[in-house]
Amino acid sequence: MRLPFLAAALAIGGALTLAGPAHAYGAYGHETIASIAMANVTPRTRAAVKRILKTSALLDTPTCHAATPQQASTWADCVRAIKDADGKSPWGHTAGWHYQDVEVCDPFEASLEAACKDGNCVSAQIERDVALLRDPATTPHDRVQALVFLIHFVGDLHQPLHAGEKHDKGGNDVAASYGIYASRRLNLHSVWDGQLAERAITSGPDMIHRYPAAERKSVAAGTVQDWSRESWQVARDTIYARIDGGDACASTPARLALDEATIEAWVPAARLQVERGGLRLAKELDAALG
Template identity: 65%
Template sequence: MTCIRRVRPGFAVLATLLAASVAAPASAYWEYGHQTVARIAEANVRPKTRAAIRDLLRHSDLLGTPECKAGTIADASVWADCVKPLKDANGKSRFGYAYTWHFQDVNICHPFDLMVPCKDGNCVSAQITRDVALLKNRHAPEKDRVQALAFLIHFVGDLHQPLHAGEKEDKGGNDVKAVYGSYGPARLNLHSIWDGYLAERAITTGPSLVRRYPAAVRAKIAAGDVTDWSRESWQVAHDVTYGSVMADPCAPTPARVTLDEPTIEKLVPVARLEVERGGLRLAKLLDAALG
C-alpha cells in the first residue's frame, strides 16, 4: 500500500470529510501532530545534532521503503506509521514486530507500573531508550541507526499522546464512542479525537509551537527521563482525557461520551502542551544521542 501524506485540511473541510467518512488512521497524532513534534525538536537541538540528523536521513534509502519516505525529519516522524501495512514478497508483514512499540497499556485505575506493559521491551518507552542507545553506538550498522532515528522521532510523539500512555482496557480509547463538538452523533472515538481533531485544533490555536525556546523553558519541560514522562502522560490520561468526559475516570465508561465546545476549549491548552513537551523532550534525546 502506498503511503500518502495528507495535507492538513481546514476545519470546514474536516467537517465535510467527517460526514463522508469516519474512519481514522491507526496512528498517534496523525501526520500533522507528529510533524509538529519533529519540527519543534529540529528547531531546538544543537547545530551539531541538526547536522547529524540530516546526515543520517540522507541514507534513508537503506530502509528499503520507497513507499514511505524518511529523508527529512518531518517525513521520518510519520515513517513508523506509514510502514505498518507493508508486506514482503510472501505477503508477510515487514514491520509487524513493531506494532506494540507505539504504545503502552498502563491502566489509569491501577498504580503506575511499566513492568508488565513493557515486558520484553515491547512498549513505546522501552523502544525510545533502545533507539537512543542505538544512535549513540557509532559502530552499529548505518541502516540500524537510520531506522532507530526514524522510530525515535515517531515514538516520542506517541508517548505524548496520553491514550498511548494510559487507558482503561478499551484499546486506548478506541472502544469509546465519542461526540466531538458539532461532529455528531458519536461517529468518532476518544482515541481519534486526541490523535487528530483535538491535536490539530491545539496546534493551530495561538502562536506557532515551532520555534526556538528559551534555555530555561527547554530545561524545565525536558527535565526527567522516559519513565517520568510516561508517568506524566499516564496521569494526563487519567485526569484530563478521561476526567474531562467522566466525573470519575475509573467508573464504568458510558457507551458514549461527549466533548462539547466548552470542554474542547479547556482541553486545547493541555493538548498543546503535550505536543510542546514531545518536541522539546525529543530535542533533549537527540542531543544526547547525536550531539
C-alpha cells in the same frame, strides 16, 4: 498508534471540516513535534540528523519516505501498511512499540512493568533507539532506523492515550462524536490523535520556534519514565476524569458526545503535550547525536 484514523481540521469557533487521512497523532501532530525538536537541537545535532537521514534509502521502504525529520516522524506508521507477497506485514512486530497499556486505575510502576514486558512498549523503544544512536558500532542501516523510530516514538509517548488507558485500547473502544461531527470511525483515541491535536496546534502562537533556554531545560527535565508517568496522569486526570464525571475510575460510557466545553477544556493540555514532545525529542536527539 494502533490504527490509522481520519484527521479533521477544526476552525476556530467550532466549525468542522473533514480533512484527508492521517496516521498516529495525526501526521500534523508528529510533524509539528519533529519541527519543534529541530528548531531546538544544537547545530551539531541538526547536522547529524540530516546526515543520517540522507541514508534513508537503506530502510528499503520506497513507499514510505524518511528523507526529512517531518517524513521520518510518520515513517513508523507508514511501514505498518506494507505487505509482502503473502499479504503479511514485515513490520507487524513493531505494533506494540507505539504505545503502552498502563491502566490509569492501577499503580503506575507495576502496570508499566507489565505493559513493557520484553521491551514491547513505547518508552522501552525510545531508550533502545537512543542507545543504538549513541553506539559507534551500530550499522548505518540500524542507525537510520533507530533515528526514524525515535522521532516517531517520542511523539507517540506524548499522546496521553498512548501512555494510559482503561481497558479500552487507549480509548479506541469508546465511540465519540466531536462537536457536530460524528462518524462510525471516530472514537476517543482518534479525537486526541487528530482533531484535538490539530486544533491545539493551531490555537495561539506558532509552536515551531526556538524556545528560551530556561523553558527548554524545565520542560525536558526528567527521564523517559518520568514522561511516561506524566502522560499517564494526563490520560487519567484530564481525559478520563473529564468524561467520567470527575472520577477517572468510574464507568466510561460506550459512546461519548464531546461538546464544545469539553473540547475547549482539553485544548491547553493537548497543546502542552505537543510542546513537551518536541522539546523532549530535542533533548533525546542531543543526548544521542550532539
